[in-house]
Amino acid sequence: MSARAAIFGLSGRVLTDNEAAFFRDADPWGFILFARNVETPEQLAKLCVSLRDAVGREAPVFIDQEGGRVQRLRPPHWRDAPPAALFGKLYAEDAGAAKEAVWLNHRLIAHELRSGGIDADCAPCLDIAIEGADAVIGDRAYGPDAGVIAALGQSAMDGLMAGGVAPVIKHVPGHGRADADSHFHLPRVRESLERLTETDFVPFAALKHAPMGMTAHIVYDALDARAPATMSEAAIAHIRGDIGFDGLLMTDDLSMKALSGSFEERTRRSIDAGCDVVLHCNGDRKEMIAIADAAPLLSGPALARAEAAEDARTQLDEFDVRSGLAKLDSLMAGVAS
Numbered sequence: 001m002s003a004r005a006a007i008f009g010l011s012g013r014v015l016t017d018n019e020a021a022f023f024r025d026a027d028p029w030g031f032i033l034f035a036r037n038v039e040t041p042e043q044l045a046k047l048c049v050s051l052r053d054a055v056g057r058e059a060p061v062f063i064d065q066e067g068g069r070v071q072r073l074r075p076p077h078w079r080d081a082p083p084a085a086l087f088g089k090l091y092a093e094d095a096g097a098a099k100e101a102v103w104l105n106h107r108l109i110a111h112e113l114r115s116g117g118i119d120a121d122c123a124p125c126l127d128i129a130i131e132g133a134d135a136v137i138g139d140r141a142y143g144p145d146a147g148v149i150a151a152l153g154q155s156a157m158d159g160l161m162a163g164g165v166a167p168v169i170k171h172v173p174g175h176g177r178a179d180a181d182s183h184f185h186l187p188r189v190r191e192s193l194e195r196l197t198e199t200d201f202v203p204f205a206a207l208k209h210a211p212m213g214m215t216a217h218i219v220y221d222a223l224d225a226r227a228p229a230t231m232s233e234a235a236i237a238h239i240r241g242d243i244g245f246d247g248l249l250m251t252d253d254l255s256m257k258a259l260s261g262s263f264e265e266r267t268r269r270s271i272d273a274g275c276d277v278v279l280h281c282n283g284d285r286k287e288m289i290a291i292a293d294a295a296p297l298l299s300g301p302a303l304a305r306a307e308a309a310e311d312a313r314t315q316l317d318e319f320d321v322r323s324g325l326a327k328l329d330s331l332m333a334g335v336a337s
Contacts, residue, residue, distance in 0.1 A: 003029040003055070005276060005302060006267075006295045007062060007250065011283040013039050015050040022285060023054040026292040029306055030060040032281055033118065035072045041116055044073075048117025060166065060310060062120040065109050068139055070125075078112050079325075081105055082332060084125060087152055088143030090335050095151070101331040102155040103162075104324050110163020111321055119313040120166040122214060124156035126203035127176035136181040146199055150206035157210060164316035166309055169207050171216035171252060172239055173229060174200030182217040182258035186228060193222035201243055208244040211312040215239075215251050215275060217258035227273075228258060231266075236274035248305035249274065253281040254291065263287045267294035276302035 007030040010019050023031075031051045038044050048061050065071050068083025082105065091098035106123070113121060126149055129141035142149045157167045177200055178187035189196070204213070215230040229235035230251045239245050254266045261269070267278050267290075276298075280291050298306050 003027050003057075003059070003298050003306070004292060004295050005029060005271065005278060005298050006288075006291055007032050007277060007279045008288050008291075009034060009281040009283040010037060010051075013037055013043055013047065015047060015054065019285070020050070020054045022288070023051070024056075026288070027055050028059070028292070029277055029298060030062055030120065032062040032122075032279065033072060034064075034281065035074070036283075038072060041077055044116035044118075058310075060120045060313065061118045062122055062168070063113065063118050064122045065113060066123045066125055066140060067105065067109070070140060073112060073116070079108065081109060083139040084142045084152070085129070085139035086332065086335050088129075088141070088145075088148060090332065091143070091148050091152060093334075097331050099151060099155040101328055102152045103159040104328040104331070106156045106159030107163050107319055108321065108324055108328065110160045110165040111319060114164050114316070119164060120168065120212070120309075121160055122168045122170060123160070124153045124167065124169060125171070126150070126153045126169050126207065127171060127174055128200055128203070130177045133176060134178050134180050134187065136178070136183070137176045141176055146202035149203040153203055153207050157207065161312060161315050162317045163319065164313055166211050166312035168212040168214050168250070169204065169210045170214035171218075172204050172213045172245065172249070173216065173220070173235070173243060174204065175216045175218060176200060178216070178218050182252065182256055184257050186217065186219060186258040188219045188221065190221050196220070196222060197242070204239075204245060205243045208246065210245070210247050211309040212248045212250060213239075213245055214279070215249065217252050217256055227269075230259070230275065231269040231273050233273045240274065246305070248276050248302070248309045250277040251275050251279050253279050255280055255282045255284070255287060263290035264294040267291045271296060276305055
């Protein structure tokens with residue numbers, strides 16, 4: 001594999017000739033889609049084919065399909081999946097039912113994604129709901145209990161992988177306590193390492209076997225008071241060592257305003273800190289050119305992790321969609337939104 005250590009977005013619903021030529025030369029490892037890229041199931045499937053044709057291989061195609069506020073595929077062509085917090089509420093009443101519901105929800109998500117050519121989902125969100133923190137996570141979290149999040153996060157991963165979709169746990173090592181939205185500002189977490197180890201880090205340690213993880217653009221004073229985790233050698237050493245995560249580690253979107261510096265600098269700092277792959281989402285070709293110039297080709301442990309993540313897309317169990325939908329509706333019937 002000669003792919004570059006990057007995942008790129010694109011501008012619209014059809015791959016332009018200029019984009020295709022750029023992707024052919026840059027050869028990013030994968031692609032990511034957003035609502036601007038999606039119109040109908042047929043259009044989506046054609047777009048995914050054209051992306052893979054541009055690089056001449058079965059490159060992973062990612063999307064953020066968590067449910068609730070964060071889902072790029074929406075009605076009328078796709079299901080409106082519940083937010084994570086509703087499953088947390090169900091867990092308080094019946095843990096077994098909640099785990100089954102989460103599995104079913106993500107197996108249905110996997111079916112929808114694979115039907116359109118998408119085979120990697122930036123989910124589940126393993127962040128903890130913290131009262132008083134910035135609302136960017138909110139009901140995207142399964143709740144405030146790290147053990148519950150770990151249990152439901154595992155069910156989400158299992159459901160996605162049963163449908164041939166590789167999951168990405170996020171945002172390592174935890175975004176729930178952030179005091180700002182990293183799309184717009186650089187958050188800082190001031191809690192002690194002992195406190196974080198007992199709370200925020202727990203779900204990520206429990207799911208350290210996940211094939212992929214996404215970093216948080218957050219400064220953790222207890223790990224590195226000068227750099228966000230994405231660009232911190234100390235923070236990523238903690239993710240790899242103490243938390244024990246050994247899957248492919250990708251950055252959150254490098255175009256987010258939490259980060260500063262040129263895109264070459266953002267890329268080099270992230271890779272030098274220990275990220276395997278950089279993610280860039282907005283489809284701006286000038287920015288992507290800068291990233292492609294700075295991002296290395298995948299090699300060594302990063303290449304091995306990328307290959308393992310690709311293998312996570314291959315399991316595809318038989319599944320009755322209609323029965324799955326009915327069962328999920330039954331399990332969630334009494335859960336207040």
